[in-house]
Amino acid sequence: MTVREQINLTILETSDVHGNILPINYGTNEETALGLAKIATVIKKEKDPNPYTLVIDNGDLIQGTPLTYHYIRFANQLPNPMIKILNTLQYDAGVIGNHEFNYGMKVLNQAVHESSFPWLSCNIVHKATKEPYFGKPYIIKSFPNGLKVAVLGVTTHYIPNWENPNHISELAFEDALQSTKKWVAYLRDHEQFDVLVVSYHGGFEKEIETGKTTEPLTGENQAYEICQTIQGIDILLTGHQHRTIAVDSLNGVTVVQPSFNGKGLGKITISLEKHGESWVVRDKQADVIMMDDIETDQEIIGLAQEYEENTQKWLDQPIGIIEGDMSIQDPMKVRIEEHPLIEFINKVQMDAADANISNTALFNNSSRGFSSKVTMRDIVSNYIYPNTLIVLQISGDDIKAALEQSATYFQLSSDGRITVNPNFSEPKPQHYNYDMWEGIHYIIDVSEPEGNRIKELTCNGEPIDPAGLYEVVMNNYRAGGGGEYTMFKNKPVIKEVQTDMTELLANYFLKHKTVRAEVNHNWKVVGGNYPH
Template sequence: MQTTSLTILGTSDIHGMIYPISYHNNESQPYGLARLATYIKTVRNQEENMILIDNGDCIQGTPLMYHYVHQQSALPNPVIKAFNHLGYDAAVIGNHEFNYGRNVVDEAVQQSTFPWLSANTLEKNKGVPYFGKPYIIKEFKEGLRIAVLGLTTQFIPNWENPKHIECLHFIDGVHAAEKWVSYIEEHESPDAVVVSYHGGFERDPETGEPTEKQTGENVAYELCQRVKGIDVLLTGHQHLLLSGDVNGVSIVQPGFNGSHIGRVDLYFEKDETNSWKLKRKKTSLLSMENIEADNEVLHVCQPYERSTQAWLDRPIGTITGDMTISDPHQVRLREHPFIEFVNKVQMEVADAPLSLTSLFNNHAKGFSSSVTMRDIVTNYVYPNTLTVLELSGDDIRAALERSASYFMPGEQNEIIVNPEFYDPKPQHYNYDMWEGIEYVITVGKPVGQRISNLFYQGKELESTSFYPVVMNSYRAVGGGDYFMFKDKKILKEIQIDMTEILANYFQTHRTVVSQVNNNWTVKI
């Protein structure tokens, strides 16, 4: 009996991490596209039939990509150069593809030698997929035909700057999959259907128990349960490591930054009608920890990396006092000079009396005495702009309650982080700290009663009065379940990246004094 096999390799959430280094200190790290490249080339030499797919969030996330967009955008996109070199068959649009504006993603698509897929990202008023055909058909020897359908998390309008997604409409991924998988089966008659979805699992893949609020951000479990005809589902967005089977659908999710690659091997046999039948599937995750970086990819991107490193090491200012971070949990429990500094810069540039910001992750180190661009981009890791919203006192109190949910009492009556903020994906960036008001968070009190001593300019914050508040663009559209901010009146927008705003502040003031006014407190 005639047999054949096909290997599917899936990358996801690379976030511009080409080089296997930490940009904070340039130390070697067990991840990166260059390491993935070595494995990809090895498999391509071993397997006769192979499909290589990127599952989204590839062109944003590192200082290299920030520097490229702001300083080298006349050149080809370095991630796309690497993808073209590796012979990707397709890529899926992720939510972070839009962070630098649609011109950047449109140019990336135009530079690609492969198609970009997203069946549920439509051109508004036309109802057709914005990025062209929503699927591809790959044909191999002996007539083997594989369909690859792309989907994107539909939750993008809840995070992205509206100007970056003008003329786009994001529809329900499950409905889009039902439509297009049915269409593909009827009109293409593929031997297997692969769905590459930049989104993750809203339920535990093994038990089906909910793991997060059912918002529509992640619908991979529902795709496996409801959409008939899917053989393989490549997932991402959550930065998890997943491999297995859900309702007969083979699934993988390969983490982030190129730490792993997802692999699915399909085995076919010819039946009595001389047609290929899928007989067996095998999923696996491969770590890049012991894989050497590919020299050709490093060489292709070297001009970008060299320029980025020089830019990162440029001194731009000094700190008097101590603005370093040794314990991120303590920074979130009591005001830290670094947080106060970011908030006061936001207030100054936006001319707003109130501000909020976050400590985005647990890797931020704050500022030492000499500040470089490297320090700024490794502490402020997102390409956010600033928005000033008009909020009522009730809105502010509701937002503080949302932030208070970041904490919970521990068994020893200590303050710990609510697991919802780190499982299944770290979301430390969804806890805000405010400047311009005074408040106390009492973690052990019931929901709705955790905020007390809420004052503005020495007086109790009035619930029906309105206040200008500056925040980053992600939060201003309600990102992080801050629904009280969604659709509020916009008083002002500052269309400059926050990293550039911080750099400009240092270039103007040169020396910044570390200080803290302790305007808020978290207690048990």
């Protein structure tokens, strides 16, 4: 009986790190289980005993935290901190994500230039030549004993729907699925390899278990079709959706998606056996290692120290002044009576998107609003999600339906008090699913049955036309129908603003310096008692 040589190949994936290095929440500076400083501990542990290790970043690396924002705006004469860390950890490749473009091509090209590893994307091409913009779209990684692994990079081609056109004027974004088919065929015909890895900055458009469509087939996410229709892929690394996925086999393809913000590290273990001059895959296992009980790596902390110290100083410097009172003492009252913080956020959204109607939420009950001197830390404490903005074209009926959905947030107690519907607080708090609107006038009457609570709905002094079309700016989560707002699904997208709201709020203060705390009383909640 012939005893064949066997090895285990480990593939490690980060994705959607979004600028997170240290394990902290920048709004509070409290420690939290995320970031490259924790991930580094696992990467070093995995690589140390095993020379057969491949480490890949799947995109959305260089943007997303106050640290990366501060670096780009005020310290870009230094090396990019995210690249510095990936270089130190000896990453084998990176894939271009959609948020890589947010700061413009100069910043992205500099990051690519500083990298000791290649950046891959087979479907981002020169508009004129149609050649891959970032050079070779794949790598062939050679290991001891002749093992060769091909890694092909692919990026969601939906980027032109989000990004500032000036940032991508020289680029074309070809269909990710079709480009993957083309380049997988090219690799088969022109290269020799034992394992084929596709690293795709995109996610799943269908349920992995059933194949049921879960979102419009826009092409933004095509991972399911990639697994089902392209033969020869061993591993599919995914991202973009911020999900935690570990699937040993989807039509023979092993899939991971490692959460986001450095909360998890994707790990795929491949058992291979030597057959002649080639290696044959015998088994594949997928896992996502979460950072909850992982220690921080002090080398990475040291690499980030200068950037972090400067960021912390900047976070506590005033960037604007509030005239009046924009503080919050009672979050329930904010949702019953218009509050200057909500009006301000809506005003910033309308300004950024050039829209006349807007909605937003008070995301949780720990928001304290703004004191007279506003710091960047105040902004990230009050606006806690990395949302971007979308302008949808919706009907008057859609506006009414969305307001009725919001109005289900309230219920009346037996003694006539307005309280929160338990569906919005159990089993987890979902206060972010109650929206408040600007640019229209309306009344929520909690004494009426659900579905019949919106009264006196007008726009510019006229009743809203049920069949009329209106352009409304909202965050990307809501625009996708998140929070049971199904009336927004599949509606025409007029514009997308791909700058995070925290940056938009900061930029507004930097431009205007002083903001008045004011309300225009365009909505109110009635029909019950609430102490004033």
